Amino acid sequence: MVGTEAYVVLSMVLFILGAMGVLLRRNAILVFMSVELMLNAANLALVAFARQWGASDGHLFVFFVITVAAAEVAVGLALIVAIFRTKKSIDIDELHQMEG
Amino acid sequence: MFEVPVLADLNLGVTLPSVFLALYATVLLAVDIFIPSEHKIRTAWLALAGIVVSFVLNLMTYNTVDSAFFGMFTADPFSAFLNIISLVTAFISILLSVDYLKRAGIERGEFYPLILFTTTGIMFMGHANDLIVIFVGLELLSIPLYVMAALRYPDLKSEESGIKYFILGAFASAFFVYGSALIYGATGTTNLPEIFQSVSVITATEGNSSMMILLMGAGLAIVGLGFKVAAVPFHMWTPDVYEGAPTPVTAFMSVGAKIGGFAALLRILIVGLPMLVILDGQTTAAWQQTIALIAAATLIIGNLVAIAQTNIKRMLAYSSIAHAGYVLMAIAAAGTLGIGDKAAQSAVVYLMSYMFTNLGAFAVALAIEKNDGTGTNISDFVGLGKSKPALALMMTVFMLSLTGIPLTSGFIGKWMVFQATMESGLVGLAIVGVVTSVASAFYYVRIIVNMFLKDGEGDPAAGATQYVNWAVYVSFAGTVLLGIFPFLMLNLANPITLAVIAP
Numbered sequence: 184m185v186g187t188e189a190y191v192v193l194s195m196v197l198f199i200l201g202a203m204g205v206l207l208r209r210n211a212i213l214v215f216m217s218v219e220l221m222l223n224a225a226n227l228a229l230v231a232f233a234r235q236w237g238a239s240d241g242h243l244f245v246f247f248v249i250t251v252a253a254a255e256v257a258v259g260l261a262l263i264v265a266i267f268r269t270k271k272s273i274d275i276d277e278l279h280q281m282e283g
Numbered sequence: 284m285f286e287v288p289v290l291a292d293l294n295l296g297v298t299l300p301s302v303f304l305a306l307y308a309t310v311l312l313a314v315d316i317f318i319p320s321e322h323k324i325r326t327a328w329l330a331l332a333g334i335v336v337s338f339v340l341n342l343m344t345y346n347t348v349d350s351a352f353f354g355m356f357t358a359d360p361f362s363a364f365l366n367i368i369s370l371v372t373a374f375i376s377i378l379l380s381v382d383y384l385k386r387a388g389i390e391r392g393e394f395y396p397l398i399l400f401t402t403t404g405i406m407f408m409g410h411a412n413d414l415i416v417i418f419v420g421l422e423l424l425s426i427p428l429y430v431m432a433a434l435r436y437p438d439l440k441s442e443e444s445g446i447k448y449f450i451l452g453a454f455a456s457a458f459f460v461y462g463s464a465l466i467y468g469a470t471g472t473t474n475l476p477e478i479f480q481s482v483s484v485i486t487a488t489e490g491n492s493s494m495m496i497l498l499m500g501a502g503l504a505i506v507g508l509g510f511k512v513a514a515v516p517f518h519m520w521t522p523d524v525y526e527g528a529p530t531p532v533t534a535f536m537s538v539g540a541k542i543g544g545f546a547a548l549l550r551i552l553i554v555g556l557p558m559l560v561i562l563d564g565q566t567t568a569a570w571q572q573t574i575a576l577i578a579a580a581t582l583i584i585g586n587l588v589a590i591a592q593t594n595i596k597r598m599l600a601y602s603s604i605a606h607a608g609y610v611l612m613a614i615a616a617a618g619t620l621g622i623g624d625k626a627a628q629s630a631v632v633y634l635m636s637y638m639f640t641n642l643g644a645f646a647v648a649l650a651i652e653k654n655d656g657t658g659t660n661i662s663d664f665v666g667l668g669k670s671k672p673a674l675a676l677m678m679t680v681f682m683l684s685l686t687g688i689p690l691t692s693g694f695i696g697k698w699m700v701f702q703a704t705m706e707s708g709l710v711g712l713a714i715v716g717v718v719t720s721v722a723s724a725f726y727y728v729r730i731i732v733n734m735f736l737k738d739g740e741g742d743p744a745a746g747a748t749q750y751v752n753w754a755v756y757v758s759f760a761g762t763v764l765l766g767i768f769p770f771l772m773l774n775l776a777n778p779i780t781l782a783v784i785a786p
Contacts, residue, residue, distance in 0.1 A: 187468075191468065194464075198457075198461055201457070202454075202457075205450070205454050211446065211450070214450055215450070215453070218450070218453045218454055218457055221454075221457035221458075221460075221461065222456075222457050222460060224461065225457065225460040225461040225463075225464045226464075228461065228464040228465065228468065229464045229467065231468075232464065232467055232468035232471075235468070236471040238471060238472075240415075240467065240472060240473045240474075241464075241467055243415065244414070244415050244418070244463070244464070244467070244473060247415055247418060247419055248418070248460055251418070251419065251422045251456075254422070254426055255422070255426060255453055255456075258426050258429050258430055258449065259429075259449055259453065261430075262429065262433055262442070262445050262446045262449055263446065265433065265436045265437070265442055265445075266439075266442045266443070266446055268437065269436070269437045269439055269442060270439065270442075275446070275450070278443045278446065278447065280439055280440045280443050280527065281440060281443070281444075281522070281523045281526045281527055281597075
């Protein structure tokens with residue numbers, strides 16, 4: 184059986200990759216996918232810990248995270264579509280209407 | 284053997300104020316379809332009615348201390364006090380929205396249910412006794428706010444505000460979830476009182492890896508919530524989002540999102556992790572220094588950058604960052620063993636006084652805003668003392684209250700927070716707080732000078748319709764009454780006890 188540490192290390196790697204993606208990517212969709220990667224890294228950690236503790240709280244948390252992530256996708260993609268219609272671009276570097 | 288719970292076990296009675304509001308918002312969303320678009324004001328009235336019912340239910344159960352949903356949800360004076368603040372915020376925000384949405388041409392019925400959903404999320408965060416509930420509350424608070432920030436589409440500024448808020452909000456949520464996962468990994472539970480038990484065991488055992496995981500988890504959770512309350516260095520999104528969003532939404536989120544974030548921070552840090560010490564026997568929690576540093580940075584950057592702003596919405600955005608710093612001072616104070624309850628009381632009192640004052644300031648800014656969203660510069664206040672003396676006078680009081688001048692509610696809030704900070708021994712932080720308060724007078728007083736002392740043709744304040752006026756009156760009454768009779772809120776805050784252990 185693979186130890187819990189291995190899963191947690193993997194989840195940390197995925198989380199960091201996701202965070203780097205949010206900070207470095209310029210395309211709104213890719214930024215958004217990176218956020219999903221971070222959430223799923225957390226899910227992996229939760230499931231691994233749930234197995235270690237032999238309790239179901241972690242699984243429960245994962246279901247909530249998945250559900251909420253789906254709700255977030257709905258709103259996020261709607262926003263991206265709306266901004267694409269106005270601007271014909273979803274590059275987040277070009278979003279600088281407000282400065283100061 | 285798993286037993287199917289019966290409905291009575293859930294103890295739904297104590298959840299009534301928030302669960303009622305959630306159900307009511309859902310029903311309102313459906314009812315709104317049948318309301319013709321020229322009568323959307325009826326949706327607003329129905330939403331206000333729902334808030335009033337929830338408010339009454341909340342007052343009726345103010346002193347109950349009970350838990351529901353198997354200990355995941357708790358009702359105590361802390362949550363009841365925060366419910367009062369969040370419901371009043373929603374009430375005033377709806378008053379501000381009614382005419383604004385119409386003249387901006389974005390009157391959409393779903394706006395009002397969205398406000399109710401966000402309010403429910405804030406209330407759940409105050410009630411939360413479990414990391415899962417905090418997460419769900421956080422998202423219920425955030426997701427409708429993303430939509431509301433972009434409500435003015437296809438206006439690019441508003442869309443930009445929505446997407447910036449969305450990306451950073453989702454980023455912050457991911458930090459919070461990962462932090463919670465690590466806390467769960469170290470302690471084996473998501474329930475805050477059980478985390479507290481488990482932390483005492485972990486700190487008592489020397490040299491185990493749980494301590495590392497727990498510290499990382501607490502750190503990531505603080506980062507996640509720090510984004511929500513706009514604490515430095517997680518504040519970069521605030522000015523852009525506040526400037527671009529429709530003004531009533533800005534007013535609502537500048538108070539609402541902060542109440543939720545601080546409620547969760549107080550719950551996690553005081554109920555769950557007060558004993559998180561690196562060496563057994565220390566009397567200050569490991570997170571105290573971190574929070575104190577964040578608070579000091581927030582105070583300094585928020586107040587200094589606000590001075591340079593020329594747009595009232597951006598200025599109030601930086602001012603709201605600065606005010607988050609004062610609440611963070613109270614949270615840092617809670618890190619000293621035995622101060623927890625007093626610090627929590629001072630934090631909620633501060634939030635209540637901030638709520639009235641800040642909503643009032645945004646209401647006046649909204650009144651002088653033009654229909655196309657311009658006219659929000661600080662220079663637009665020139666001459667307002669002549670054209671609208673009453674409005675200018677009330678704006679003066681709001682500005683003085685934000686500075687923290689005696690006889691306004693802002694003073695009482697600051698007094699309580701400074702007292703708690705001094706008692707916890709964070710003298711340096713208290714000095715930073717006092718100095719930055721004095722510096723803040725600079726940009727608040729500039730508005731007053733513009734209104735009364737500078738010559739110019741006053742703005743007609745076309746936005747000051749009846750509903751907006753009522754919102755200003757309510758905020759003004761709150762600011763002045765709580766400033767002159769502070770016992771009104773201090774007595775309400777007095778029964779708040781969060782800490783599981785006696786000092």
